Amino acid sequence: MNYGTGLVYLYQSMQPAAIDDTGREDRRMNEALIVDRHPLSQQILRTDVSGMPLEWVDYREAARLYHTGQVAYTCGTTLYRLYGGTCASTGLRTVVDVNSIIATLGHTGNPGNLRGAAYVPPLNNQTLFRRDGYLCLYCGLRLPYGQLSRDHVTPFSRGGHDVWNNVVTACRRCNNAKASRTPEQAGMQLLAVPFTPTYAEYIYLKGRRVLADQMEYLLAHFPRSSPLHERLLRRQCGRVASRADDNCA
Numbered sequence: 001m002n003y004g005t006g007l008v009y010l011y012q013s014m015q016p017a018a019i020d021d022t023g024r025e026d027r028r029m030n031e032a033l034i035v036d037r038h039p040l041s042q043q044i045l046r047t048d049v050s051g052m053p054l055e056w057v058d059y060r061e062a063a064r065l066y067h068t069g070q071v072a073y074t075c076g077t078t079l080y081r082l083y084g085g086t087c088a089s090t091g092l093r094t095v096v097d098v099n100s101i102i103a104t105l106g107h108t109g110n111p112g113n114l115r116g117a118a119y120v121p122p123l124n125n126q127t128l129f130r131r132d133g134y135l136c137l138y139c140g141l142r143l144p145y146g147q148l149s150r151d152h153v154t155p156f157s158r159g160g161h162d163v164w165n166n167v168v169t170a171c172r173r174c175n176n177a178k179a180s181r182t183p184e185q186a187g188m189q190l191l192a193v194p195f196t197p198t199y200a201e202y203i204y205l206k207g208r209r210v211l212a213d214q215m216e217y218l219l220a221h222f223p224r225s226s227p228l229h230e231r232l233l234r235r236q237c238g239r240v241a242s243r244a245d246d247n248c249a
């Protein structure tokens, strides 16, 4: 795949520096683009050349990677086709088909390649709640982000730490009821065991809107024993069941 020098125009027309706070330049830039199938906000899954998931990138970064010749191969489906202007030196119009998954060259130190417990992803509520499927792991209620909290299974006051395998998603009511006690002391039972995500699992948890082909790709990189396999399957079944209910209603 060779997009030639025409990509220079596209890349230059998409420089983040061309955007100001008013969004004026942003609109002008979008006029140069025709978008297919997906909104430009759809993220692209970037992997290293061996196929290990690396990060999510936006269309500007993807265009830069194509332009600098760093895209080794692509997987998944075409998300959108980006059109630039006509390159003065070649007279050719720039076109880039951006795929949902792109494998790139020249990246070293992919945390996903570390073996054993060497990599621990940063802990934050967004990825924690996603890990637990937005369920309170005490009462099982599924709640929106704003109504959830981070519970320390073994509280700080009893020597617990703020680490992935000591934290679970909890509704505020359960968190208050448990207070500074362990689940045993509070007579509460955890519905699932907390775990530290691997790098590939963490990439999934960080994804804003993960497409089916990106999901399938990431799932293949989860450990076989990953609790996310079962949780995602259960959620999928739940969605199918609720759609069936909607149809019956």
Ligand SMILES: [Zn+2]
Residues within 6 Å of the ligand: 136, 137, 138, 139, 140, 141, 170, 171, 172, 173, 174, 175
């Ligand atoms: Zn609860």
